Structure formats: C-alpha cells, structure tokens
Amino acid sequence: MYVNLGIGIPTLCANFLTPEMQVTFQSENGYLGMGGYPNDQHELDCDLINAGKYPVTLKPGGCFFRSSESFAMIRGGHMDLTMLGAL
Numbered sequence: 001m002y003v004n005l006g007i008g009i010p011t012l013c014a015n016f017l018t019p020e021m022q023v024t025f026q027s028e029n030g031y032l033g034m035g036g037y038p039n040d041q042h043e044l045d046c047d048l049i050n051a052g053k054y055p056v057t058l059k060p061g062g063c064f065f066r067s068s069e070s071f072a073m074i075r076g077g078h079m080d081l082t083m084l085g086a087l
Contacts, residue, residue: 001022001023001024001080001081002023002024002026002032002078002079002080002081003023003024003025003026003079003080003081003082003083004025004026004027004028004070004073004074004079004081004082004083005025005026005027005028005034005050005051005083005085006028006051006082006083006084006085007028007051007052007085008052008085009085010083010084010085011027011050011051011052011054011056011085013025013083014034014035014036014037014056015036015037016036017036024059026070026073026074026079027050027051027056027070028051028067028070028071028074029049029050029051029067029070030064030065030066030067030069030070031048031050031056031058031062031063031064032062032063032065033058033059033060033061033062033063034050034056034057034058034059034062035056035057035058035059035062036056036057037054037055037056037057038055038056038057043057045057052085
C-alpha cells in the first residue's frame with residue numbers, strides 16, 4: 001500500500017507501523033519510503049524532514065523527487081490512501 005501523509009497528525013502514522021506491515025509512506029515535499037521520527041542522534045539527519053518540517057528517517061530503497069511530482073502522484077490516483085492534515 002502507498003500512503004501519502006499530510007501535515008499535522010497524519011505525519012505520526014509512520015511511528016506506529018509494525019515490521020510486518022507492508023506500507024510505503026510518501027511525504028508531500030518529495031519522499032517515497034519515508035520512515036518515522038529518528039529514535040536517536042545516529043538516525044537524525046536535519047536535511048531529511050517531512051511536510052510538517054519535522055525530522056524523519058528514510059527506509060531502504062526510499063527516493064527523493066520534486067514536490068510537483070509528489071502532488072502529481074497524489075492527484076493522479078497513484079496513492080492507495082491520502083491522509084490529509086489540518087492546522
């Protein structure tokens with residue numbers, strides 16, 4: 001399943017997956033394969049942030065692309081689920 005996580009509470013979803021769940025998260029700012037928040041300083045990369053500007057990790061095989069391509073994937077129906085956020 002490919003899931004887009006919007007800004008706000010949806011960004012927390014990546015922190016609650018079990019290893020056996022087959023979900024690939026996409027962030028609106030151009031990540032596919034986004035993981036949860038870093039668990040320690042070793043995983044922290046301040047250049048790797050989600051759409052809400054919080055640090056995240058990148059799963060093995062993850063990739064980067066332009067934000068415009070990210071929205072084209074969402075609007076084009078290429079995501080199985082989009083979780084919208086709010087203020």
